[in-house]
Amino acid sequence: MWSWVAHRVTGVLIFFFLFVHVLDTALVRVSPEAYDDAIDLYKSPLVGFMEYGLVAAVLFHALNGLRVVAVDFWQRGARYQRQMLWVAVGLWALLMAGAAYPVLNHAFRELFGS
Amino acid sequence: MAIDTTRAAGSEFSPDNPAPLIEPPRTRTPHSPRATRTNFELYGWLFMRLSGIVLVILVLGHLLIQLVLDGGVSKISFAFVAGRWASPFWQVWDLAMLWLAMLHGGNGLRTIINDYAQNDDTRFWLKALLYTATVFTVLLGTLVIFTFDPNIR
Numbered sequence: 057m058w059s060w061v062a063h064r065v066t067g068v069l070i071f072f073f074l075f076v077h078v079l080d081t082a083l084v085r086v087s088p089e090a091y092d093d094a095i096d097l098y099k100s101p102l103v104g105f106m107e108y109g110l111v112a113a114v115l116f117h118a119l120n121g122l123r124v125v126a127v128d129f130w131q132r133g134a135r136y137q138r139q140m141l142w143v144a145v146g147l148w149a150l151l152m153a154g155a156a157y158p159v160l161n162h163a164f165r166e167l168f169g170s
Numbered sequence: 171m172a173i174d175t176t177r178a179a180g181s182e183f184s185p186d187n188p189a190p191l192i193e194p195p196r197t198r199t200p201h202s203p204r205a206t207r208t209n210f211e212l213y214g215w216l217f218m219r220l221s222g223i224v225l226v227i228l229v230l231g232h233l234l235i236q237l238v239l240d241g242g243v244s245k246i247s248f249a250f251v252a253g254r255w256a257s258p259f260w261q262v263w264d265l266a267m268l269w270l271a272m273l274h275g276g277n278g279l280r281t282i283i284n285d286y287a288q289n290d291d292t293r294f295w296l297k298a299l300l301y302t303a304t305v306f307t308v309l310l311g312t313l314v315i316f317t318f319d320p321n322i323r
Contacts, residue, residue: 078268078307079307081251085319085322095246114229118222122223124222158238159243
């Protein structure tokens with residue numbers, strides 16, 4: 057039940073980000089300066105932390121989505137749904153730990169200097 | 171079709187004494203209303219799973235390149251985009267990701283609107299807004315990928 061709620065919430069968040077992301081990328085058709093100005097916003101520390109949140113949402117949605125596919129198409133999927141949830145959550149935690157340094161490193165350098 | 175009850179119970183059925191034909195319930199007859207039900211929701215359900223599997227690869231690859239490898243977000247600039255879109259491989263990658271993600275997300279939001287918006291008018295207008303925004307974004311993104319000009323200035 058809660059994995060279902062989290063799947064919906066992360067899905068909506070990712071979809072709204074996607075709108076913004078297509079719009080900011082469309083600035084490459086305006087001018088290189090307009091695009092680089094918009095991307096500078098993505099390089100600010102606050103948005104840097106939001107990017108880590110985006111990675112969290114995408115990873116959960118992806119891993120839990122694969123679990124949903126397994127429940128629907130794998131013969132024994134429904135029987136192992138609980139174990140698969142813990143596998144998904146475990147992988148998510150592992151990948152989040154691994155993504156922390158490369159994703160947040162720029163934000164920390166901006167905040168505290170390099 | 172009425173069932174013949176004059177036959178003795180337990181009599182053997184044979185070609186000369188056939189079992190009564192029982193019409194299944196909700197059989198379509200010439201008087202039934204025209205069928206309006208399609209398998210749209212089935213195909214939508216299947217699309218969510220198939221596109222989801224492909225998107226796991228496309229989107230996680232995208233995040234890896236843009237946010238993790240080679241300095242993460244700090245290396246992104248117009249020049250970086252120009253370098254990537256010089257290759258048809260990344261153009262196709264981004265185009266597929268755009269279309270699949272927008273349709274996957276659009277269908278997901280359609281489901282959510284259907285689940286939570288109880289008023290008919292609210293549901294109609296929310297979906298109208300959703301479809302407009304989705305079509306606009308897909309077309310804009312497609313146009314940008316196909317008309318990208320690295321020498322715009």
